[in-house]
Amino acid sequence: MLALAAYQDRYGYELVASISEKFHISEGSVYPLLRRLTQEGLFVTYLAESQEGPPRKYYRLTERGRIYMNDLILEWHVFSRGVNQIIEEGLGYDEA
């Protein structure tokens, strides 16, 4: 979620749509999550008019949010590398 808004401010609907494209989630859960991330100071929100339809609430990643995101990404890389190594070793062992 943090990464989705890393290079460009996003509005809620966009964030929900990009997440639910890739994972089967109940879309309603995304807004409470966005709220908590905002309360923790990882996002700030602002309203902006759009050409059509209602004004949209945009989410902007804060400096704190960016630092936190980078920590999480690093953690994820370490974790996924570990899992990949285990899978490769496991499969390699089976073939031998």
Next chain:
Amino acid sequence: MTRREFIEELNALLADLPDKDRLDILSDYTEHFLIGFEKGKSEHEIAEQLGSPKTVAREVWAGYRIHQAQTDASIGNISRAILATVSLGFFNIVFVLGPFMALIGVLIAFYSVAITLLFVPFAFAFFPPLLADISENRLLMLFGCLTSVGLGGMLFIWLLRLTVWLYRQFLRYLQFNVQMIRGK
């Protein structure tokens, strides 16, 4: 379910939330419906993909309770935060309530030890028969009492700090639990 039904049900479920939060949340979902509608989806489709207002309300409440317990530390607030988190599903009964009970148990045990140590001198004062064996050596008794009270006091202060620290850590753990998005 139409937009109106969804918003009205959510509104009713969040009735006890402060107005500012409640209206903010309702406007998020109204905005979601309006944009979805513009993109050519029907209200029913949008509502179905959002999931039930009940699930949404539970998640909102859990987030709110945890936030409250963080800003205003009290036993009541952390209990409400735990209850709200537990209501999110079976997983949390095991992984939230379990560790919490264990922690409380250990804390109560340590506090009992500290309090017992602090009250040793009073025990001697109120139950003179306890003195029978060692009353000959008044000095030993005095030092014994002092040691006991000293240890009890140190343990007690250390426990208070530990409790504060555990309170914060446990809230972080709650937050981590609530931040997981569940599948459909």
